[in-house]
Amino acid sequence: MKKAPVVIKGNKSGIRIVLDADLDFETLLEKVQDKFSSSADFLGNAQVAVSFEGRELTEDEEGMLLQCIAENSKLDVVCVLDNDREREQYFSRSLNERLMQMNANTGQFFKGNLRSGQVLEFETSIVILGDVNAGAHVVSTGNIVVLGSLCGTVYAGASGRENCFVAALKMNPVQIRIGDVIARSSDEKKPVPKEPQIAYLENGTIYVDTLSRKTLADIHI
Numbered sequence: 001m002k003k004a005p006v007v008i009k010g011n012k013s014g015i016r017i018v019l020d021a022d023l024d025f026e027t028l029l030e031k032v033q034d035k036f037s038s039s040a041d042f043l044g045n046a047q048v049a050v051s052f053e054g055r056e057l058t059e060d061e062e063g064m065l066l067q068c069i070a071e072n073s074k075l076d077v078v079c080v081l082d083n084d085r086e087r088e089q090y091f092s093r094s095l096n097e098r099l100m101q102m103n104a105n106t107g108q109f110f111k112g113n114l115r116s117g118q119v120l121e122f123e124t125s126i127v128i129l130g131d132v133n134a135g136a137h138v139v140s141t142g143n144i145v146v147l148g149s150l151c152g153t154v155y156a157g158a159s160g161r162e163n164c165f166v167a168a169l170k171m172n173p174v175q176i177r178i179g180d181v182i183a184r185s186s187d188e189k190k191p192v193p194k195e196p197q198i199a200y201l202e203n204g205t206i207y208v209d210t211l212s213r214k215t216l217a218d219i220h221i
Helices: 025-038 059-071 085-103 213-218
Strands: 006-011 014-019 047-053 076-081 107-111 119-122 125-129 137-140 144-150 153-156 165-171 175-178 181-184 197-202 205-210
Touching (some): 006 025, 014 025, 025 059, 059 076, 119 125, 125 137, 144 153, 153 165, 165 175, 175 197
Parallel strands (some): 014 047, 047 076, 137 153, 144 165, 153 175
Antiparallel strands (some): 006 014, 165 197, 175 181, 197 205
């Protein structure tokens, strides 16, 4: 099987971009453009760190690759990691600290439907303008709001925060996790509520209630 010239892989700190070592750089740059342009919707608009693997790059080549990614995706590349484990761990910590500073009081939007197998991770609260289908996963250090149907798995408060919530226009998830507490859907089929609902953590238990002004006033978020 012929090896792809550009492969994008996820890791804890962001994405790894594996590059063909034999292609001339101009051709490789075109392949990177094609790869990120066609994957833009799937990758979303997250802030990430990137690492380049597979070939040695000059500073100018690395700069051109970063510009290509910026022009052909919605990603915000915060920093570039190398393959040295200790240095990667250092940059990973720096990335997390910078993201926390940048996003302490902000959230992000994602437009589109998430299919089975897709995973979105955010260092902020996230509002999804679409459906989260069964088999899809959303992870956020803050709150998760789905302006559509929630049928997949969501993890709010991934940083350990317990005063986070999950809200959806149609709430029918496989699993909800808030902080360290997990709630799974019952095997028994029940009709999906017509009203928007909110899931929140209180006294170590996840509760799901109709989303209303009274509910928001009563819960601790």
